Amino acid sequence: MKDEILRGLTDSVVSGDVEKCVEYAKKALEAGIDAYEAIMEGCARGMSIVSEKYEKGEMYVPEILCSAEAMYAAMEVLRPHLKVEHVGTPRKVVLGVVRGDIHDIGKNLVKLMMEAAGFQVIDLGRDVPNERFVDIAVREGADIVGLSALMTTSMVVMPEVIKEIKKRSPKTLTMVGGGPLSPELAKAYGADGYAKDASQAVRVAKSLIGGVA
Amino acid sequence: MQDRMTPAERLAAVLMGQKPDRVPVNPFILGFAAKIVNLPIGDLYADPRKSFRAQLLCAEMYGYDATPMYAYASFGAWEFGGEVGMPYEPGQSAPYIIRHPVESPEDVDKLEVPDPRKAGSIPIAMEIAKLCYENKMPVVFQAGEVLTTAANIAEPARLLRWMIRAPDVVHKLNKKVAEFFIAVAEYFTSTFGADKCMAFTGGPVESNKLINPRQFGEFVFPYMKQIHSKVLGMGVHVILEHPCSDQNANLPYYVQLRKELGWNGKYIWAFGPETPLEKQIECFGEHDIIMGNVDPPSFQFKSFEDVLALCKDNIERGIKNPSGYILGVGCELPPLAPPINVYALMKAAREYGRYQ
Ligand code: B1M
Numbered sequence: 001m002k003d004e005i006l007r008g009l010t011d012s013v014v015s016g017d018v019e020k021c022v023e024y025a026k027k028a029l030e031a032g033i034d035a036y037e038a039i040m041e042g043c044a045r046g047m048s049i050v051s052e053k054y055e056k057g058e059m060y061v062p063e064i065l066c067s068a069e070a071m072y073a074a075m076e077v078l079r080p081h082l083k084v085e086h087v088g089t090p091r092k093v094v095l096g097v098v099r100g101d102i103h104d105i106g107k108n109l110v111k112l113m114m115e116a117a118g119f120q121v122i123d124l125g126r127d128v129p130n131e132r133f134v135d136i137a138v139r140e141g142a143d144i145v146g147l148s149a150l151m152t153t154s155m156v157v158m159p160e161v162i163k164e165i166k167k168r169s170p171k172t173l174t175m176v177g178g179g180p181l182s183p184e185l186a187k188a189y190g191a192d193g194y195a196k197d198a199s200q201a202v203r204v205a206k207s208l209i210g211g212v213a
Numbered sequence: 214m215q216d217r218m219t220p221a222e223r224l225a226a227v228l229m230g231q232k233p234d235r236v237p238v239n240p241f242i243l244g245f246a247a248k249i250v251n252l253p254i255g256d257l258y259a260d261p262r263k264s265f266r267a268q269l270l271c272a273e274m275y276g277y278d279a280t281p282m283y284a285y286a287s288f289g290a291w292e293f294g295g296e297v298g299m300p301y302e303p304g305q306s307a308p309y310i311i312r313h314p315v316e317s318p319e320d321v322d323k324l325e326v327p328d329p330r331k332a333g334s335i336p337i338a339m340e341i342a343k344l345c346y347e348n349k350m351p352v353v354f355q356a357g358e359v360l361t362t363a364a365n366i367a368e369p370a371r372l373l374r375w376m377i378r379a380p381d382v383v384h385k386l387n388k389k390v391a392e393f394f395i396a397v398a399e400y401f402t403s404t405f406g407a408d409k410c411m412a413f414t415g416g417p418v419e420s421n422k423l424i425n426p427r428q429f430g431e432f433v434f435p436y437m438k439q440i441h442s443k444v445l446g447m448g449v450h451v452i453l454e455h456p457c458s459d460q461n462a463n464l465p466y467y468v469q470l471r472k473e474l475g476w477n478g479k480y481i482w483a484f485g486p487e488t489p490l491e492k493q494i495e496c497f498g499e500h501d502i503i504m505g506n507v508d509p510p511s512f513q514f515k516s517f518e519d520v521l522a523l524c525k526d527n528i529e530r531g532i533k534n535p536s537g538y539i540l541g542v543g544c545e546l547p548p549l550a551p552p553i554n555v556y557a558l559m560k561a562a563r564e565y566g567r568y569q
Binding site: 057098 | 244287300302303304305306309310369370373374376377378421422423424425428509510513514547548549
């Protein structure tokens, strides 16, 4: 029964079926399944499958956006039922696309996967001025700042932002991603982490902060 | 090694199916030209006279064969009533969207097809076109990338979601965009004469980084065919088609387009580096010109010797196209490329791209 409901949640996230997803979320609560477990083992698992399918070319962005809609609808139902130990302060990620770059579809997928994994994401949007990343990281006491860039022309501002974050908010960790970046470049830029896609971004973020979101 | 033809003679030869002195070079330079003449990149997109002069001087300095034009990928938002910013700040390399004019399906209903004479960047494109015409160069106008334009109007994620949740809304918007592109084509061809014009089309949102080929077939193909057949019907003979980024899965549709248009006119195919030249030759080689697709980021990061080797390889493979080849770059040449790497294109064309 429990497995069936969790699988139902996962499948309806993958197929982007909002109604079914909400139905399974309600069923989960009725069956006494822990809301946190339903989110992690149902919704988040669904998003991981979606992300893997995108990387393999089995799913494309329009379908992913519908999966996201379904996942958020189920989370609305489940979140109010989270037990106190799971509603404690989630880890904060400040995320944005760097100055001069409006390619934000990839960043939005990273945000989605991070939220599914339990991070609180403060989304600064696209074409974000350097100072804004730093100011918000300081103001929010961010655990991680994630910088996305899709162009070789825009990614060059990253070392400057990272340096400033290290100076003004030494505890904040930084990670970078986006088409033209690589582990080598990330290292050269002084970033603490690099991820090539959205599901890897979650793994890297988790490993940076030593475990759970 | 000396060139024996002028850029105009060289291009004319390729278009007529003859062999020029060497392969022509079109490095897909936009923002880079501003850097070369020491202008802010914003001027390249906002000031037609400065833009024309920068593009002309850059081409003259290197000796490449492209002539000035006006196009950018965020096209559509401003033209349909939204707002774009011009890239004057450090780090910015092309116009960027500040406000999308469409936020809801109701907005799509209310959206009016703008008058091309006044719409957004079209007056700037027209000024550049006039300068090209006065200087006996081909007039290039942007026409055809319906889905990218619709995405710029409605915000990409919203439009992509509508493709599944509300496909009729996307079709409604696409129809208006297609109508606009046809009006733009009429405006340019009636001003200069169709024989003086060349259409440029190419959109990143059509790429398989975002949509699957079935979605391309439903939301792109019919509109592309409609616009292209109108443009060819107006008497425009050359279409420069740039399927941006990875469009390998869409390739059968591009072939279908050419077949259904009766292989009319001459297409210059400018695919991204993801599509092997051999595949392009197989698909279009009997009729159309292939533009090379050297990897753009390599111009920014690799050494002169490495870029030269990439250009040589591209020439050796592309020159086999029976209907002509132009050495080119797979998308816009990065504006931050070291100037010497652009010279690699010229050196390669002169040393490895000579016709006997
Ligand atoms: C913090 O941690 C992390 C971790 C992982 C992270 C991360 C952060 N951020 C991303 N990831 C990773 O996870 C994501 C999910 O798996 C992945 O994100 P991606 O973004 O890679 O993947 C997305 C899910 C899908 N991919 C995308 O959304 C990008 C697709 C391509 C085709 C693309 C698109 C769609 C667009 N574009 Co343009 N565009 C291209 C792109 C080609 C390409 N090969 O990427 C690229 C990036 N564009 C390019 C160019 C040149 C331009 N574009 C432009 C405009 C546009 C559109 C607006 C039309 C549109 C973007 C719409 C939008 N709102 O996002 C212009 C710039 C506008 C601006 N000011 O920013 C313009 C400059 C063209 C012009 N002259 O006008 C090229 C850049 C070349 C370079 N120098 O590096 C380009 C590579 C195309 C090419 N083949 O050359 C990973 O990278």
